Amino acid sequence: MIIGLPKEIKNNENRVALTPGGVAEFIKNGHTVYVQATAGEGSGFSDEEYALAGATILPTIEEVYGIAEMIVKVKEPIDQEYNLIKEGQLLFTYFHFASYEPLTHAMIQRKATCLAYETVELKDRSLPLLVPMSEVAGRMAPQEGAKYLEKPLKGRGILLGGVPGVKPANVLVLGGGIVGTQAAKISAGFGANVTIMDISLKRLRELDDIMPANVTTVMSNHYNIKEAIKTADLIIGAVLIPGAKAPHLITREMLKDMRPGTVLVDVAVDQGGCIETCKPTTHENPTFIIDDVVHYCVANMPGAVPYTSTLALTNATLPYALLLANKGWKQACQERDELRLGLNVVDGKVVYPGVAEAFGLPLTDVAEVLA
Structure with a gap:
C-alpha cells in the first residue's frame, strides 16, 4: 500500500503521525511511504531521518495526498485539505466529527473512507488510540490551569499548591475517565484540594482507592456541580461520550456563581465541550474571558508537547496502521x-451512530460498506 504522511497544518500543531521508526516498519512490511518535507520537524524528526528509514520525501502536501492510498495524520483535515482528498482514499486520524458539521459534510462529499482514532473501541469499552492523548491532555490541564490562575493572566492570583499557612487552590474535575484521573493526580501532586466527579459509583469507588488524601470523590449531578463551582478556583472539564457531542455540565447561567478569575479548562472542547461557553481556541490565542471567568479551550492541547505526544500516540496507532496497510481496510475491519x-464515514455514507445523531443524518449499517 502507498502511505502518505502530510505535515499537520492546524494552528500550532507540531505532532506528526509517524516517526522514522514507524516508517521503517511500513517499509519492512513491503509498503511505500511518502513524507511531506518538514512533516516531523516540530516533533524533532528530520527529513534525513525519514529518508534513512526508507521514505521518499515530497515537497508539497498536494503531492502527498495525490499519490497516497492511505493518509496517516494526527488531527482532522482542515478546510484547505478538503479538496486534496480523493474518492476512496483511507484517512486514519482523529476526526471528532460530532463537534464540527462542515467536516462531516466535506468527508461525505469527498467519498473518503474515514477511520477515526477516537472511536476505535475494545470489548472492555476502552479507547486505545484516545488513551495516550487523553493522558497527555489530562496531565497538561492542571499545568495550564495553574498558569492562567496567575493575576497577570487574569486569574484569581492563587498558587495551586498554596504555601505553609495559606490554603491551596480548590480544583474541580468533571469526569473520572482517563483525562479526569490524570488531571486529578497531577492537581493533587501540586498540593491542591481536588474534587473529582463522575456519574459512576463504581468508578468513584475505584478512584477513592487509588487517589491521595487531598482528592475527594463526589457523585456528579446538577446540584453537586452547581454547589462545587462556587468555591472552585480551577475547573477541568474531562467528559467523554465516544464519537458523540459532550453534554454541557456547566451552562452560561452558572458562570455567575463562580468567583472572578476562576479558570475553566475544557479538555472535551474537541468533542463540543462540556462547558457551554467554551469554544475551540488555539495555542496562539488560548484563552478568552466571559463574565470575569477565564476560559482555556485549546482543542489540541497535546500539540504543545509534540515530542512526548508523538511518541505516545504512535506507540498506540502504529500496530493498527500496519494492520490496515497489510490487510486492506475492509479485511482489517x-x-x-x-x-x-x-x-465513521465511508463512500459518502455515515456509518457511526453518534455522528448521524449529532446532525440528523441517515445512518448506514457498517456491514453494508464492508460487504
Whole structure:
C-alpha cells in the first residue's frame, strides 16, 4: 500500500503521525511511504531521518495526498485539505466529527473512507488510540490551569499548591475517565484540594482507592456541580461520550456563581465541550474571558508537547496502521471489531451512530460498506 504522511497544518500543531521508526516498519512490511518535507520537524524528526528509514520525501502536501492510498495524520483535515482528498482514499486520524458539521459534510462529499482514532473501541469499552492523548491532555490541564490562575493572566492570583499557612487552590474535575484521573493526580501532586466527579459509583469507588488524601470523590449531578463551582478556583472539564457531542455540565447561567478569575479548562472542547461557553481556541490565542471567568479551550492541547505526544500516540496507532496497510481496510475491519467501530464515514455514507445523531443524518449499517 502507498502511505502518505502530510505535515499537520492546524494552528500550532507540531505532532506528526509517524516517526522514522514507524516508517521503517511500513517499509519492512513491503509498503511505500511518502513524507511531506518538514512533516516531523516540530516533533524533532528530520527529513534525513525519514529518508534513512526508507521514505521518499515530497515537497508539497498536494503531492502527498495525490499519490497516497492511505493518509496517516494526527488531527482532522482542515478546510484547505478538503479538496486534496480523493474518492476512496483511507484517512486514519482523529476526526471528532460530532463537534464540527462542515467536516462531516466535506468527508461525505469527498467519498473518503474515514477511520477515526477516537472511536476505535475494545470489548472492555476502552479507547486505545484516545488513551495516550487523553493522558497527555489530562496531565497538561492542571499545568495550564495553574498558569492562567496567575493575576497577570487574569486569574484569581492563587498558587495551586498554596504555601505553609495559606490554603491551596480548590480544583474541580468533571469526569473520572482517563483525562479526569490524570488531571486529578497531577492537581493533587501540586498540593491542591481536588474534587473529582463522575456519574459512576463504581468508578468513584475505584478512584477513592487509588487517589491521595487531598482528592475527594463526589457523585456528579446538577446540584453537586452547581454547589462545587462556587468555591472552585480551577475547573477541568474531562467528559467523554465516544464519537458523540459532550453534554454541557456547566451552562452560561452558572458562570455567575463562580468567583472572578476562576479558570475553566475544557479538555472535551474537541468533542463540543462540556462547558457551554467554551469554544475551540488555539495555542496562539488560548484563552478568552466571559463574565470575569477565564476560559482555556485549546482543542489540541497535546500539540504543545509534540515530542512526548508523538511518541505516545504512535506507540498506540502504529500496530493498527500496519494492520490496515497489510490487510486492506475492509479485511482489517472485518477481522477486528475495534477497527470496525473506528469507521465513521465511508463512500459518502455515515456509518457511526453518534455522528448521524449529532446532525440528523441517515445512518448506514457498517456491514453494508464492508460487504
